[in-house]
Amino acid sequence: MKIVLDRPRCEGHGLCEEAAPQLMHVDDDGELVLDREEIDEADAALANAAARVCPVAALRVE
Amino acid sequence: MSTPPTSDVDLFADQVVLDPCPVHAELREQGPVVHLPKNGVYALTRYDVIRGALADWESFSSTSIAFNPMANQALTGTSLASDPPAHTRLRATLTENLSPRALRGLKGRIEAKADALVAELVEQGSFEAVDALARAFPLEVVADLIGFTGHVRDNMLRWGQAAMQVLGPMNQRTAENFPIAGELYAWCSEVTADDLAEGSVGRGIFDAEARGAIPEGTAGHIIHQYLGAGVDTTVAAIGNVVALFAAHPDQLDLVRAEPSLIPGAFNEVLRFWSPVNVWGRLATRDVDVEGTVIPAGAQIAVLLGAGNRDPRHYDDPDTFLVERNPVDHLSFGYGPHGCAGQGLARLEAHAVIEALSRRVKRLVAGPEVRVPSNITRSIEELPVLEVIPA
Ligand code: SF4
Numbered sequence: 001m002k003i004v005l006d007r008p009r010c011e012g013h014g015l016c017e018e019a020a021p022q023l024m025h026v027d028d029d030g031e032l033v034l035d036r037e038e039i040d041e042a043d044a045a046l047a048n049a050a051a052r053v054c055p056v057a058a059l060r061v062e
Numbered sequence: 063m064s065t066p067p068t069s070d071v072d073l074f075a076d077q078v079v080l081d082p083c084p085v086h087a088e089l090r091e092q093g094p095v096v097h098l099p100k101n102g103v104y105a106l107t108r109y110d111v112i113r114g115a116l117a118d119w120e121s122f123s124s125t126s127i128a129f130n131p132m133a134n135q136a137l138t139g140t141s142l143a144s145d146p147p148a149h150t151r152l153r154a155t156l157t158e159n160l161s162p163r164a165l166r167g168l169k170g171r172i173e174a175k176a177d178a179l180v181a182e183l184v185e186q187g188s189f190e191a192v193d194a195l196a197r198a199f200p201l202e203v204v205a206d207l208i209g210f211t212g213h214v215r216d217n218m219l220r221w222g223q224a225a226m227q228v229l230g231p232m233n234q235r236t237a238e239n240f241p242i243a244g245e246l247y248a249w250c251s252e253v254t255a256d257d258l259a260e261g262s263v264g265r266g267i268f269d270a271e272a273r274g275a276i277p278e279g280t281a282g283h284i285i286h287q288y289l290g291a292g293v294d295t296t297v298a299a300i301g302n303v304v305a306l307f308a309a310h311p312d313q314l315d316l317v318r319a320e321p322s323l324i325p326g327a328f329n330e331v332l333r334f335w336s337p338v339n340v341w342g343r344l345a346t347r348d349v350d351v352e353g354t355v356i357p358a359g360a361q362i363a364v365l366l367g368a369g370n371r372d373p374r375h376y377d378d379p380d381t382f383l384v385e386r387n388p389v390d391h392l393s394f395g396y397g398p399h400g401c402a403g404q405g406l407a408r409l410e411a412h413a414v415i416e417a418l419s420r421r422v423k424r425l426v427a428g429p430e431v432r433v434p435s436n437i438t439r440s441i442e443e444l445p446v447l448e449v450i451p452a
Contacts, residue, residue, distance in 0.1 A: 008154065009398075011161040013405060015389060030163030053389045055400040057117055 001039050002062055003047050005032060009058040016050035016059055023047060066095040066104060066354040073101050073340055073363060074129075074231055076434040082339050083380075086368035095351045101129070101231060103363040104345070104356045109375035109392070111351055112364055115343060116396040119145050124399055126344035126361055128229040129436075130236060136247065140283055142291065146398060153402065155276045156284055159263045162405040169409060172203055176413035177421075184421045184449050191427070191444040195414070196301035200293060203410055208288055209262025214249065221246035222293030223438075225286075229342070230436025243290075250286040292403045298337035298440030299328075299407065300414055305444055306331055306382055307418065308427035313384045317419045318452070324419070326387030328411045333391035334382045336367035339439045341395070366392045367439075424450040 003023065014026040023046060024034050039047050044061070051059040069092060071085055072078065078085050089096045090107040097104050106112045115122045123145050128134045137143035141152035158164065179199055183189045197219060205215045224242035227235050255272075258264035264285055271281040307314040317323045343362040348355050356362070369392045371379040376388060394401035401407070418425075428445035 008150070011157050011402075011405070012163040014162060019389070026162075030161070030166060055394055055396060055404060057397045057400070 001041075001044055001047070003034055003037050003039060003051070004060045004062055005034055006058045006060070009056055010054075011056055011058075013055055015053045015055065019053045020046040020050035023050060063350060063353055063355050066097050066351075066356070067092045068097045068099060070100055071098055073098060073103070073105065073365075074233055074436055079339060079434045079436065079439065080432050082365075082367055082439065083371065086365055086371060089365070090368050090372060093352075093354065095354055095356060098363070101363065103129070103342075103361045105363040105365055105368075106351075107365050107368045107372075109369040109372035112366065112369035112392055113390075113396055115351075115362070115364065116392075116399065119149075119398050121346055121349045122343040122362060123346050124149070124343060127342040129231040129340075129342055129361065129363070130228075132232075132240070133228045133236075140287060141402070142287060142399070149398060152280075153398070155267075155270065155280070156287060157402050158270070159266050160288070160403055160406060164263075165405055165409060168207070172409050173413045173416070175199070175202060176410070177417045180414070180417035180421050183446075184451050187449055189446050189449075191304040191446045192297070192301050192441055193443075195304060196297050196441070196444075199300060199414060200296040200410055203406075204288070204293060204296075206259075207263050207406070208285060209258035209260075209264035211259055214257070217245065218289060218293055219297070221249075222289055222297075223435075225290030226294045226437045227435060233436070235434070235436050246286065246289065250282040250289075253282050253285060255281075288403070291401075292406070294438045294440070295337045296403075296407055296410060298438050299332060299411055301441040301444060302331050302335045302337070303328070303411060303415055303418070304425065304446070305427065305430055305441055306334065308425040308444075308446065310382050311424050313382060314419065314422070314424070316384050317415065318423070321416065321419065323384050323387075324412050324415050325408070326389075327384035327415055328408065329388050329391055330382060330384050330386050331411075332393035333370045333376070333386075333388045335439065336370050336393045337438055337440065338366055338393065339437060340365055341437070366395070421452055422449055423452045426450070 010032050012030045023036050027033050047061045051061050094108040094111040141156050224239040227239035228243045230236045255268035267281045270276050317327050341364045345356045345360040347358045394404045426448040430441045431443040433442045
């Protein structure tokens with residue numbers, strides 16, 4: 001499975017990082033960095049939580 | 063497939079806009095979509111269909127967010143009322159100066175302002191919370207941020223309120239507010255960089271226009287949106303913070319004991335009392351919603367507050383619980399049109415909650431006064447009779 005970020009859409013609200021700090025973080029410039037894009041079954045719930053919480057629907061798990 | 067159930071509820075009747083929860087519950091139980099002939103709309107009532115519709119901009123267009131054609135026409139071409147791909151570009155300019163990224167530098171200043179204001183009110187011992195805090199604070203923050211001075215600053219509240227009122231159907235409230243919303247519109251169509259304080263975000267928008275980053279003549283539109291969308295709703299949210307903490311001292315105690323609950327507490331305030339009662343969309347085609355059909359061309363009424371209290375999504379939804387942390391509440395909308403100012407709203411509200419929870423042990427409030435309003439639901443007056451300091 002993969003986390004996909006629609007970068008132009010991301011506004012850096014950082015709510016995804018709060019939901020899944022193991023998978024992503026907002027860097028010092030306020031840009032979201034996906035620390036892991038390829039994820040396995042074990043992290044699927046976390047990734048889905050991050051995607052769900054993004055207020056502008058910029059994250060997807062596929 | 064069948065047609066949705068019908069109800070003779072009038073969403074914009076005084077008693078409904080003052081206290082929408084009972085009507086929301088009734089409609090939600092009737093079905094996920096309910097046809098309301100009195101308003102000429104199809105109302106979306108349940109969490110899942112609301113969130114789904116807000117994400118699906120292709121079926122639910124934003125070209126009809128208001129409930130009267132004049133307001134929709136006036137909004138044509140703004141980021142609020144456009145669909146991708148045009149929307150995507152407009153949105154980017156709108157948020158360039160408003161994203162958490164752009165606002166990072168402001169956090170300290172906003173926190174200091176909130177703290178000073180709350181300290182002063184605690185010192186006074188009693189105050190009228192809406193004027194002294196819910197209006198005063200966002201007014202100051204937004205005015206300084208955009209660079210408003212003089213008569214614009216004095217008119218911000220009136221203008222912001224009117225900009226929301228005119229989104230309603232053509233009732234008396236809408237008619238009375240058109241001239242006031244027109245003052246804002248007129249000012250925004252003539253505003254120049256020199257009218258805004260140096261170094262402000264407003265100046266930054268004009269700089270962007272000058273370097274060609276946004277089309278010529280659009281800076282005023284963006285300023286219009288900041289003011290139109292950002293003032294009235296924030297006033298409502300901060301008034302609700304004070305009222306709900308006064309009414310639920312045990313919940314204030316929880317935040318006092320555990321400041322990490324602050325963001326969650328704000329989410330719960332927004333979920334419990336949605337600042338925006340209703341928002342519009344337009345069905346671009348026949349849409350199947352859980353087995354019923356909304357016909358192409360139908361005006362949609364998105365009942366954000368009804369979704370926020372849907373027991374299918376939140377346990378015990380009618381109870382105010384700061385530990386719930388409903389991060390996925392609908393009050394900021396969702397998806398491509400999700401509130402562009404939510405980063406700023408969070409900065410402001412978190413600062414107010416932080417200052418209150420640090421300086422106040424208990425707030426004793428008198429009865430809140432509300433006046434009917436088309437779109438925003440806010441408290442008009444809230445007497446805090448006694449403050450027990452921390
Ligand atoms: S929550 Fe959404 S907008 Fe915010 S940083 Fe994450 S992906 Fe970007």
